[in-house]
Amino acid sequence: MRVVAEKLLVDLARQRQVVSALRAFLPESAVLFDEEDVKPYECDGLSAYRQVPMVVALPDTEEQVCRVLSTCNEMRVPVVARGAGTGLSGGALPLGNGVLLSLAKFMRILEVEPRSRTARVQPGVRNLAISEAASPHGYYYAPDPSSQIACTIGGNVAENSGGVHCLKYGLTVHNILKLRVATIEGEIVEVGSEALDSAGYDLLALMTGSEGMLGVVTEVTVRLLPKPVCAQVVMAAFDDTEKAGHAVASVIAAGIIPAGLEMMDQAATRAVEEFVHAGYRTDAAAILLCESDGTEEEVAEEIERVQKIMEESGAVQTQVSRDEAERLRFWAGRKAAFPAVGRISPDYYCMDGTIPRKRLGEVLRKIARMEQKYGLRCANVFHAGDGNLHPLILYDANVADELQRTEEFGAEILELCVAVGGTITGEHGVGVEKINQMCVQFRGAELEAFHGVKRAFDEHGLLNPGKAVPTLSRCAEFGRMHVHSGEEKFPDLPRF
């Protein structure tokens, strides 16, 4: 998370060339390069990294996107795609010698097809707008990142975003059917289909989560689900985070896949309570929110079982939402967790590791120890059912060396996630932020394979270069060895 604020001096001659090449087919207003015009694009949600782009292109047709890409390919200019810029790993961070390709004008919902339960939308459509458009037909789009009022479906595809309901309904990759993608050569390929599978390799899966490194998504067909007839949430308070972690495992062990299963520790609930008054017990060490949805009968049955498990796991209090308003209030707190933490600290740094659920208690304990070690506070918010952690490290960028300590704290958390058998990123992507930790999670051979995949799509390495997959020399410089949990757990397994 090193701050990249040093300004690359823009090569003015190059800039002029690129601008005029783009203006050959884009209106003047769609090609920006004045400092003040390009400034708003200098960062995404990870604002510690900033860089103004050389040029911003704002096409509004697919054909223009293809031409921007083929022009950049011919001129060997790097291109970074951008949706709403809410990404948390610096994926949409511009390049000082590159074009920032904004998809902001692609805001149309092309079709909502109630019969086939699909919607066909442009990449700049906001996540929530899809559910809003589907709602009159009784449908919704399931993946619901907390940023859903702002983030775009194109960004969701590029990050394989998740949300609180992904435990039961899956991530972006499970909820999209088809993409139109513009390649760096300016060709359109369709991956996936309106059917449930398609011929050839699963490029739909490969594109999903590829962080804008393989192509630019120009259209997305998503699967819609019927809105559940009924949903209820159990809120359970615990006096001990390990007990809460254990309750999570017990729910899953009982054969229940709740619609959502989220956890917040005390630092998080206190921040939230002050902000949105969701009704959380602030004296509890942790609270769990466990949602059940389906038919009335199913929900009644499941809620009863969940409540019993929570009590058996040592919950000091359980409360079932009595009506829709109360259910939404319980969730409002969770969904506002990041901004709420933003209010109690000048800055915060959001981590995104995933771990096996059974290690939850242990990892929480170790994070608490790191708080001491680095002298920084950390609020914890989790997609607990999936084992996806969002520790929020609180810091003040204006205090000398706090950012650096934060960075080290964050890196240690990620490495801990890998060591217990997990991953450095569950849903926010690698971007520029976690690129060093990729060297910890993967070995040279895998990184080489990733670079090969990239070359298959983008021969000259022009799409979002320098993100997501580190070069081997970078890893050598970083000097951290690959640690694979498997190696500790199964020492009898062969490796080369």
Place this chain on the structure above:
Amino acid sequence: MQDVIENLSRTIREAASRRRPLCIRGGGTKDFYGGETRGDVLDTRACRGIVSYEPTELVITARAGTPLAEIDAALRAEGQMLAFEPPRFGEGATLGGCIATGLSGPRRVYAGAVRDFVLGVRVLDGSGNELRFGGQVMKNVAGYDVSRLMVGSLGTLGVLLEVSLKVLPLPVAEITLRREHSQTEALALMDEWSRMPLPFSASCHAGNQLCFRLSGAEAGVRAAREKMGGEEVADGTAFWEKVREQRLEFFGQPGPLWRLSVRSSMPPLDLPGTQLIEWSGALRWLKSDAGAAMVRDAAAGAGGHATLFRAEDKSAGAFHPLPAALMKLHRRLKQNFDPAGILNPGRMYPDL
């Protein structure tokens, strides 16, 4: 196990240096699937066994040569299952073959496909290098999703060694019902039902019989059953196994078998021959002598694709042809993972 993997790796390296094709095979139960097999057989069955299984994590990791039956038994003992209900097509079916063919069974449309449950893989690429992608956790976006890319790639990108899969609890209650309907009626009905939040887990229409399965919590299944009517099928489990394993009478008819994967809301497809419908209309099996072009046009027109699933003569190609720009990407990916072109060449497309 080290020696087994080293042996496989050495065989691959030698084949690569001599550019001799390898035919990757587990139980050989799916030899019929895809293009013709050729090359020296690389048997994966020595690479066998469940590596780890943690019911509370909902994750199982097993070696590619492990029989599906063994995995099934281990899961069942803990009240869990592979929710995509993979077909076996024979006694010796292995996990590797299941992942490489990417075929899912009756529950697919409601629970998800093979690729939706794959969390991580270990493979040997076409140069004999061992690679690991993904892992054992539910959410993981570090690096490109090569694990899912392997699903359905028919061994053309790598030899699977080990796979981690998400598993699900067995439903508490399950019931199979039968109603009499023409194909047109059945499609309309399945379409209508799938727009309602009902606990469906399988559907199959053949002849004039529509069979469907409801799974989930007791109360939910009971309530849905009342809503939907129909007569109970005595041994539901055996029935769906017959559907999955293609042992229903329909599949016994002579002639080529086509698999058409289409938009589920499509009305009956007007093609010569007989059809069996699964997945609420999204999967249509066709027994027909109709020409490949005709069948493929019909599938493409219905938003999908057609596979020549079982046939004596597959000269028309087993899989739906790809547009040129897409084929170019396929070739480059193949080149990346298997530069010598020795892994199952031609099994998917002639030039992969």
